[in-house]
Amino acid sequence: MGFTVHLPTLLLLSVAINLLIGGLLWAIFKLRSRQHCFRLWALACMAFAAGTLFAGARAFIDAPWITVFLAHVFLGFSPFLVLAGLQRFSGIASRKTRRFRQVLRFSAAGYLLILLLSFQGDPLNARLLTALFSAALFSFAIYTLSKLDTTPSLPVRILKVLFTVHGVLMMSQALVIGVDWLGLNQTNTDFLLRLILINHILLASATTLALPLLAFTQSEQRLRIMAERDGLTGLFNRRSLFREGIRAFDNAAQSQAQLAVLMMDLDHFKQVNDRWGHAAGDEALRLVSRTLRHELRDDDIIGRVGGEEFAVVLRITGDDDVRIITHRLLEAIATNGQEIQGLPLYISASIGGVEKADRHKTFADMMIEADSALYNAKNKGRNRVEFEQLPPETTTP
Template identity: 35%
Template sequence: MAIYSQRRQRSFLYWGLSCVVFASAEVVASLRVFIDFTLLTYTVADILIITAPTLALYGVLWHLTPERQYPVVKYICVGSAVALLALSPYLMLSQLFTSLVVATLFAATAFHLSKARVLTNIYILILTFLFVLHSVLMLGQAAYMSSILSLPISDKSNHILEIILVIHLVLTTCTALVFPMLYFTRSEAHLINLANFDALTNLYNRRAFFTFGEQRIKECIDKEQPIAVMMIDVDYFKRVNDQFGHDAGDAALKWIGKKIGDHIRSSDVAARIGGEEFALILANTDHETAIKVGQRLRASVFESNFRWHDKAIPLSISIGVNCQPLACKDIKHMLMQADKGLYIAKNSGRNQLVENDDTLVGAALS
């Protein structure tokens, strides 16, 4: 949690610096009215103008994928600074160069935001839209500068550039207001994730299982659909911990959690509700389908090779199933019936699937 917060705060720091640098660029550029110092009021200002979206891009990259590094972004400022110093005698060319670089940076930022897995987040959508507008605006400015590049100074008008600057300031202000909202909503989403998911298996935890499970059951009741509940327990799990250590046990639970995830639909509810116990709610699932799913899962665990430090560790699971032609309101009752099947499976040799009516399905371990 601390590492996560520090990394997200770092992305927020980049955004804050981006705003400060942009404001500094405008202050330096406005000095043109008072002093005739081209290197400062044009070249330094342009370097700061390029640095601002570079920091914004880096902040977005850190926010979306903090585990990765993007050294190329850091080199953009250095390369641009060198290029602008070389172009300092040619003011219109240097500003044309600045407009193109800034347009590219804004486009790159919009592209990475559009690839975010949380694209449905309204603040992600707003930011993406703002950066696209930024990019289009800078391209328009570059096109205009190209069209007047060969004109005599007396024929060049700054009115269009002044209008573009005002629009640019408005867009930048809007972006600066949205950045904090993105940060705080992402932090809030992470806290919700911590409250609902088991950190080891990435399945729901016990509390979330009952919360979302009751919602799924209500949906099945409203639609008069069948439902199935499963209780799953890892066989002889204590032996894994005793022989190979708790790290191996954690890895085994994570591996089984992934197996469970691979065998269910997105509409199903899967959770780790105890040490080595898992529970499933299969919405709109009849008796025959539930048995097939359970058997495939049981066989997949037993027939696959879980490896720990290049050593194969045999694993198996026992499953209790309760199927209802029409979902009943009491999730605890359904779990209790599935747990009875699990108890029979555990006491009948393990690596079995048993329904709540005591019907044995599956082969016991030899």
């Protein structure tokens, strides 16, 4: 049984699908007007639909300016607009990015010039040129995706696969046309090109559906960061610290692992704000947060729980000495906080700590005792560490 493709039906289906998806993306752009990537992606769909319509009109009119030149202008600029949308979406502004955009503009200008000079000959010239141009654009798109830091990474991986397959497909189309030119092809070139067109349409539709998923995933990631992180320091906020602390406490209870909680307060911080201004105070808070990140491990939990109050949950291993760690923190803060942005702030801190014991039934119990130890440290002179002492052991007869 032979495989036949009714090309007009295929082209009309492609136009309808891309117009529907383009309309959806345009509606999203209107709802989220700050995200101009959706407008570019909508235009990419409409350009693909227009190019397909103009190319299909060759069966009804003999006008190469429309059915070849104009058709391939739109078909070539459809992936160009997809890539432009990715560039806008990434929001990366650097010298390398600007140079990259200049290369793209020159490539697009070169594509138009060569297309203008060659389209009146064999129509396959335009198809070959558009296939090579599209393959190059999909390669650039994969490069752009590799620079994105998006969690979860599934939409990026999906788009990389789609762009890779799409690029390979365009190179295959160029190869089929090239082999036909050389007279080495013994198969039905028209059938192969139609088969490639089917896959091209399917991939284009899948790509335009995956692009909003990428944008929505990043928006969700930003909202999650805003909900979980302190806006000034980037550390966990109070709610997130308690959530992560409870999880660490439960894991430590199940595995009989050691755990410590530290409460830290910057000494005389109100005087810093009153004397040097809130901008200096904010910079001091950012410096302390950077110091904590630098001195502690990646799996330690650090949060800002109040104005100048911080909390740390330490997962203790056999070689760790919590008291040594806390004294190292005090020294680092005092050293780094002597001068901030040219101002002699002389930041210091007091720390209260507690190590997990059988009497602690919840993470909140440890936080209460660490806060009590912090109160003792501040009463005993500040810029010091105090640990909540274990109660006397009781025995039953």
